[in-house]
Amino acid sequence: xxxxxxxxxxxxxxxxxxxHILLPALTIGxxxxxxxxxxxxxxSGKDIWVRISGFWTRxxxxxxxxxxxxxxxxxxxxxxxxxxxxxxxxxxxxxxxxYEGLTAFTLEAGFLGVLLFGRNLVPRWAHFASALMVAAGTxxxxxxxxxxxxxxxxxxxxxxxxxxxxxxxxxxxxxxASFPYRFAHTVVxxxxxxxxxxxxVAAYLLRRKKSAxxxxxxxxxxxxxxxxxVPLQILLGDMHGLNTLRYQPAKLxxxxxxxxxxxxxxxxxxxxxxxxxxxxHYAIEVPLLGSLILTHDINGVVPxxxxxxxxxxxxxxxxxxxxxxxxxxxxxxxALAAAGLWLRLRGRLYDxxxxxxxxxxxxxxxxxxxxxxxxxxxxGRQPWTVYxxxxxxxxxxxxxxxxxxxxxxxGYAVVYCIMFxxxxxxxxxxxxxxxxxxxxxxxxxxxxxxxxKPVPGDTR
Amino acid sequence: xxxxxxxIWTLILGLAVFFYxxxxxxxxxxxxxxxxxxxxxARDLLMNSIAPIWDGNETWLVLGGIGLLAAFPLxxxxxxxxxxxxxxxxxxxxxxxxxxxxxxxxxSEHRTFWDHAFGYGSTTxxxxxxxxLGAFIQGFVVEGRHFAGGxxxxxxxxxxFTGAALxxxxxxxxxxxxxxxxxxxxxxxxxxxxxxxxxGTLASVGIVSLWTPLMDGAIAARWFSWPNIAWLSPVPLLxxxxxxxxxxxxxxxxxxxxxxxxxxCLFSLSYLGIAISLWPMIVPHHYTLWxxxxxxxxxxxxxxxxxxxxxxxxxxxxxxxxxxRGKARADIGYH
Numbered sequence: 152x153x154x155x156x157x158x159x160x161x162x163x164x165x166x167x168x169x170x171h172i173l174l175p176a177l178t179i180g181x182x183x184x185x186x187x188x189x190x191x192x193x194x195s196g197k198d199i200w201v202r203i204s205g206f207w208t209r210x211x212x213x214x215x216x217x218x219x220x221x222x223x224x225x226x227x228x229x230x231x232x233x234x235x236x237x238x239x240x241x242x243x244x245x246x247x248x249x250y251e252g253l254t255a256f257t258l259e260a261g262f263l264g265v266l267l268f269g270r271n272l273v274p275r276w277a278h279f280a281s282a283l284m285v286a287a288g289t290x291x292x293x294x295x296x297x298x299x300x301x302x303x304x305x306x307x308x309x310x311x312x313x314x315x316x317x318x319x320x321x322x323x324x325x326x327x328a329s330f331p332y333r334f335a336h337t338v339v340x341x342x343x344x345x346x347x348x349x350x351x352v353a354a355y356l357l358r359r360k361k362s363a364x365x366x367x368x369x370x371x372x373x374x375x376x377x378x379x380x381v382p383l384q385i386l387l388g389d390m391h392g393l394n395t396l397r398y399q400p401a402k403l404x405x406x407x408x409x410x411x412x413x414x415x416x417x418x419x420x421x422x423x424x425x426x427x428x429x430x431x432h433y434a435i436e437v438p439l440l441g442s443l444i445l446t447h448d449i450n451g452v453v454p455x456x457x458x459x460x461x462x463x464x465x466x467x468x469x470x471x472x473x474x475x476x477x478x479x480x481x482x483x484x485x486a487l488a489a490a491g492l493w494l495r496l497r498g499r500l501y502d503x504x505x506x507x508x509x510x511x512x513x514x515x516x517x518x519x520x521x522x523x524x525x526x527x528x529x530x531g532r533q534p535w536t537v538y539x540x541x542x543x544x545x546x547x548x549x550x551x552x553x554x555x556x557x558x559x560x561x562g563y564a565v566v567y568c569i570m571f572x573x574x575x576x577x578x579x580x581x582x583x584x585x586x587x588x589x590x591x592x593x594x595x596x597x598x599x600x601x602x603x604k605p606v607p608g609d610t611r
Numbered sequence: 612x613x614x615x616x617x618x619i620w621t622l623i624l625g626l627a628v629f630f631y632x633x634x635x636x637x638x639x640x641x642x643x644x645x646x647x648x649x650x651x652x653a654r655d656l657l658m659n660s661i662a663p664i665w666d667g668n669e670t671w672l673v674l675g676g677i678g679l680l681a682a683f684p685l686x687x688x689x690x691x692x693x694x695x696x697x698x699x700x701x702x703x704x705x706x707x708x709x710x711x712x713x714x715x716x717x718x719s720e721h722r723t724f725w726d727h728a729f730g731y732g733s734t735t736x737x738x739x740x741x742x743x744l745g746a747f748i749q750g751f752v753v754e755g756r757h758f759a760g761g762x763x764x765x766x767x768x769x770x771x772f773t774g775a776a777l778x779x780x781x782x783x784x785x786x787x788x789x790x791x792x793x794x795x796x797x798x799x800x801x802x803x804x805x806x807x808x809x810x811g812t813l814a815s816v817g818i819v820s821l822w823t824p825l826m827d828g829a830i831a832a833r834w835f836s837w838p839n840i841a842w843l844s845p846v847p848l849l850x851x852x853x854x855x856x857x858x859x860x861x862x863x864x865x866x867x868x869x870x871x872x873x874x875x876c877l878f879s880l881s882y883l884g885i886a887i888s889l890w891p892m893i894v895p896h897h898y899t900l901w902x903x904x905x906x907x908x909x910x911x912x913x914x915x916x917x918x919x920x921x922x923x924x925x926x927x928x929x930x931x932x933x934x935x936r937g938k939a940r941a942d943i944g945y946h
Contacts, residue, residue, distance in 0.1 A: 213713045219666045220709035224702045226676050230691025231698055237691075238756055241684030242906040246913040249674070249681045253920045256670045261927040264663030265934055272934050318908050548692045548758075555762045559699045566703050570710055577717040 154553020157544055160232040163560040165529075167224050169522055170567050174218035176521045179289040179338070180345020181211045185266075186279075186286040193279040203365050204282075206586040207349075210578050212267050215259075217574045224563075232556065236536050236546035243309055243316045243324055247299045255292035259285050290338065297337055301330035304528070305398045306537050316537075328398045332391040333528075339384045340524065343484065344517025346377045350491075351514025352582050354507035362586035367501050370510075374491045374500070381488045385481055389444075395531075396445055399538060400454035402531040405465035406474045407441065409455050416441035416453035420475075424467040429457060465533040473526035480520040487513055616910040617901050620682040623917060627678045629882055631671035633784070633875060638665045640785020642708055642733020643778060644804055645726070653797055654726060660792040660939035662712055667928060669709070681913055685756060685903035686893040693751040693758040694743045694765045701739035708732030734778065741777030745770030748823060748885065750895035769822060776819065779811030780878065787871030790861075792939040798867075805861045805870055813854055816881055820847070823888055830888045843887060850880045 185204050192200035226248060229237045262284040270278050308323025309316045318324060350373050356366035396403045403409075408424040408431055409416065418440035422431035442451040456464050487509060494500045532538055536546045638661040648654045661668075680687040691698060711729035715722055742765065749769055752760035786805035790798055824831035834843055853876040860869035891899045904910065 213717065216666065216710055216713045219669060220706040223669060223673055223705060223709075226673055226680070227691065227698055227702060229680065230676070230687050231695050232692075234688040234692045234757070237680060238684055238688035241680050241687065242909040245677065245681035245684060245905065246909055246916075249677045249913055250916060252670065252674045252677050253917060253924065256673060257667070257920075257924045257928065260667030260670045261924070261931050263666065264931050268663050269934050317906050318912070321912055550692050550758045550760065550762070551695070552762070555695060559695070562699055562703055566706055570706060573714060573718070574710065577714055580717055 154557055156551040156553050156556045157547045159553060159556035159560055160547050160551065161543065163232060163556060163563060164228055166560065166567070167221070167228060167563055169525070170571055171218070171221040171225060172521060172525055173518050173571075174214050174221060175289070175293070176341045176344045176518060177214045177348065178211060178218050179293060179341040180343075180348075181207055181214065182282075182286040182289045183342065184345060184349065185211060186282040189279045189282040193275060199365060199368060202586050203369055206362075206365070206581075208267065209581045213574055213577050213581070215263065217570065221567075221570075231559070232548055232551065233536075233546050234548040234550075236541065239314060239541060239546075240316050240537065243302065243318055244299050246321075247295050247302070247325070251292050251295035255288045255295065258291065259288035262288070293338055293341070294334065297334045298325050298327075298330060301327045301333050303537050304333070304532055305329040306540055311540075329391075329394050332387065332394045336384070336387045336391045336524075339380055339387055340517070340521055343377065343380050343384055344521055346373050346380065347484065347487075347510075347517045348514050349373045350377070350510045351512075354510035355582065356585055357501055358504070358507050358511070359585075365586040370501065371495075374488070374495065377484075377488045378492055381481075381484050385485065388478075388481065392445065393447070396454070399531070401456070401459045401463060402465060402470070402528075402538075403445070404454045404456045404458070405467040406470045406527060406531055407445070407453065408467045408471040409441070409453055410457050411455040412452060412458050413455065414442065414450050414452045415439055416445070416451075418444060419471075422471070424471055426464070426466060426468075463534065463539075465531050470527045470531040473523045473530065477520050477523035477527060480516055480523070483513070484516060484520075616907060616914060617904050619914060620904070620910055621900055623914070623921075624675070624678045624682050625886065627671060628675045629879070631668075631675045632882070633878060634668035634671055635665075636781045636878070637661075637784040637788040637871075638668050639708075639733045639737045640781035640783065640808075641788060642729055642785070643737060643782050644785050644789065644801070646730035646734065647804065651722075656793060656797060656939050657789065658712065658715070658729070660789065663935045664932065665712065666709070667931065669705070672705075682905060682910065683893050683900065683903040684905050685898055688756065689751065689753055689758045689894050689897070690747060693760060694746050695762045697739045697742040697746070697765060701736045701743070704732045704735035704739065706732075708736060737777050737781045738774040741774035742766070742770045744777065744885075745773030748773070748889070748895065749826070750897070753894060753897045769826065772815075772822075773819065776812070776815030779808045779815055780881075782808035783812050783874045784871070784878070787874045790870050791867050794938055799864070802861055802864070802870070805874075809854075809857055809861060809874075812877065816850070816877075820884070827888075833888060833890075846880055846884055846887065850877060850884075853877050853880065 185207055188200050188204035188207070191197075192204060262281040265273055265278065265281040266285050269281070273281070302324055305328040307327050308318060308320040310319050311317070349369055353366040353370040353373070356362050357370070392403075395406075408419055408422050410429055410431070415438075417436035417438045419431065420435045420437060422434035424431050439449050441453055443449050445451065445453055456467065490506060490509075491500060494503050494506055500506075534543055535541060536543050641657055641661050645654060645657050648657055676687075676691075679690075707728040709732075711725045711732065715725035715729065718725060745767070746765035749767060751758055752764065783805060786801045786808055789801035790805060793801060824834060833839060853873050857870065857873035857877060860866050860873055889895055891901070893900045893903045
């Protein structure tokens, strides 16, 4: 077998972006959560809020640092492995990425130092403002990245001259057909992901009888937030699906592994899609439900893969299963939020052991759903980098050999396999140490009166 | 087209890359010198002196890379594949040194490992950046709109030399920063290191200044033909002046800011020297800045925002530096 630089480059991109996306999934949620905690503290003056904020800020610092270094890798991937894509689309996408850097990264970096290290060096309001700025920075970053991604999914506002894209309308480029749905669905996904991490940690602390007062508050506030966000996310997902049906029918057909265009289509719960034979094996189907869910009309027409040339079809099995994993986990999250509300009504939220154990087990659930959702949308876009316009095969750097990419992929694989487990371990240590009294640092302007002690376990 | 935006974008990108070189230069330099710190207390102070600002500095790497894509996409699409492996090595090394800031504190059992990750990571990333610089000056094999050479073409005696040279250069910036941020014996040690790095930097700049015209007739003609030699002579003369001032500043224990400032001046002149050698090419020997530029609409759309945002960014970045002004301390910095 010869090494194919195209396949290896795709694997490399998937590898570096899949690990990277886990970090924004946490830091975007945590930044807003910390800003919320700091805000309540700022207006109420109660120490418990700042203790919780200090605890999560330590987790945030680890995740953010890893997010920065794994994020720096991303723009260079466009150059090293996707130079034809870069050359062709730069006129359109480069301002989006540059505006991300100018409006988001600099904002985050400028205020992060003060958020992490400056509580005693600046006035209270300036520290709270720094928390708000960091949170705003993470959201602005999400905005521009999803503008870029949505343009690749549903391109608009361009013309092509001699194989290069040129802008015709920046408004159309930024606000493409899929952008509002993708942006809302992603931000809420990141909030929900963070919410389940916070609930899992709170459940752990409650079961270990550690920092119980703080843990109850974390659990209570987060459960209220999730009770709104999880149903909202399901609604947004449904709207995103309708949008995909309209603007990316071939992708929707692949996600559903649906071969023939038809009205009153069934919903396929399980199947092994066979691209060569253009059929599904072992299919389990529910009549009529496909049209009802996908088009909101029992007589609605669902597109089929056979409408599209073979060369233009995404490999259905991957988005088909990834989508089902995402939806399945969404329903589990809904059940967990509902169970929490029911327990809260009965006054048993903080001491029902099975529920606390379930929450602990569910702490990574959002990450898995995010990866599954991302896989659905990105593999579903294949075989295009710019949907229906530019092929992935025509986007890769022409000078690369398979060996080059194999070596770089191995490098990323080894380094990420060290860094990510190490990072997870650091976060678990912070969680195990619990919320500590020193998180309520004396607040005031000027230099600190007493040295801030390092973390427990440090031998200094 | 009414207005030519290419010179404006050349200036913006030139400044962005230069900011990166200065800012990450000094904190990578601190990382290089970190290898030679001989106590845990010293390492704590070195790291605390840059902990609140390093990721802001690294942001400029992204801004520089994306800026190249935005302003001169053809150059981005040719140069980055041509330095595939140095870029890979740089990114992996930056991962190690970046996570070390947090991991070193949280994982005291493996502190030595994370110390090495920080020191070696900073050193390796610097060397890789120097190789990229050398390979860029030498130029690449290009066919049409693509790099057409092999992925190891960028490894040459010259690029390896510039890799080593940058270690001294960033080391000098780092030592200048440490003279400013540390006190007592550690500051004295930083001065001794600054002296070694200064000699290395000066020798490297001298060798590169001879090597490039010998290697490339166009560069020789640019500098040594009449009347260029007269117009351009202030560059080497000023460099000599600042070298003298730097030497004296390092030797005088009473001046704390000047070693850093003069090192920045030396970097500026070296950078200017490279720009003069290559002007107006952005892909040396193949494409000029104008040929590689992005669409005017793109340059206008991004330029308008950039000119508005850059001053705002400089203001709040300056505020953040102001908050953490003064000598680095062991007791603040960690939350």
